[in-house]
Amino acid sequence: xxxxxxxxxxxxxxxxxxxxxxxxxxxxxxxxxxxxxxxxxxxxxxxxxxxxxxxxxxxxxxxxxxxxxxxxxxxxxxxxxxxx
Amino acid sequence: xxxxxxxxxxxxxxxxxxxxxxxxxxxxxxxxxxxxxxxxxxxxxxxxxxxxxxxxxxxxxxxxxxxxxxxxxxxxxxxxxxxx
Numbered sequence: 001x002x003x004x005x006x007x008x009x010x011x012x013x014x015x016x017x018x019x020x021x022x023x024x025x026x027x028x029x030x031x032x033x034x035x036x037x038x039x040x041x042x043x044x045x046x047x048x049x050x051x052x053x054x055x056x057x058x059x060x061x062x063x064x065x066x067x068x069x070x071x072x073x074x075x076x077x078x079x080x081x082x083x084x
Numbered sequence: 085x086x087x088x089x090x091x092x093x094x095x096x097x098x099x100x101x102x103x104x105x106x107x108x109x110x111x112x113x114x115x116x117x118x119x120x121x122x123x124x125x126x127x128x129x130x131x132x133x134x135x136x137x138x139x140x141x142x143x144x145x146x147x148x149x150x151x152x153x154x155x156x157x158x159x160x161x162x163x164x165x166x167x168x
Contacts, residue, residue, distance in 0.1 A: 001119070005122075009128050010128075011128065011130065021129075024129065024152070024153070025131075027152055028131075028148055028152060031148075031151055031152060033144065033147075033148055034134075035085070035133055035134030035135065036131055036132070036133055036148075037131070037132045037134075038089075038130070038131060038132045039129065039130070039131040040129070040130050040131070041127060041128070041129050042127070042128040042129075042130070043125060043126070043127060043128060044093050044094075044095065044125070044126040044127060044128040045105075045108065045123065045124070045125050045126075046095065046122070046123070046124045046126070047109075047112075047120055047121070047122060047123040047124070048120070048121045048122045049119055049120055050118075050119030050121075051119065060117065063117075064112055064115075064117055064120075067115055068108070068111055068112060068115060069108070
């Protein structure tokens with residue numbers, strides 16, 4: 001068993017409303033940051049997983065996303081292997 | 085002016101408590117995901133910025149982090165250029 005460090009990026013699905021992103025966008029504009037658009041706020045979960053190999057580490061993380069980390073209706077996720 | 089798409093990763097600073105990460109870690113263990121550790125939950129802000137060049141786009145995003153997006157006491161941030 002090796003330890004893998006994974007970064008899971010969870011983002012609001014393209015095309016769906018993202019009220020938090022809109023609020024941040026308006027706040028940035030109120031702070032005179034012009035030219036800012038399409039702000040979206042997601043979550044970045046980093047975790048370490050013990051697994052036999054990289055493939056099963058990723059498979060485990062995908063299952064975590066489906067079961068707990070991401071909302072399958074409104075969010076997309078992507079998993080990247082970081083240095084352990 | 086060009087449009088740059090930036091990904092800003094905001095993470096709880098190493099060494100500081102991350103109650104949300106702890107809660108997620110316990111929930112994953114309760115769902116029988118063994119071998120999960122060091123879970124930390126941050127935010128991933130994606131945004132588009134109009135700027136003269138990549139350097140000023142990044143500089144703008146750093147200022148946004150310092151002024152609004154990140155808590156300078158408890159969080160670190162990193163900025164990556166995504167495809168526009």
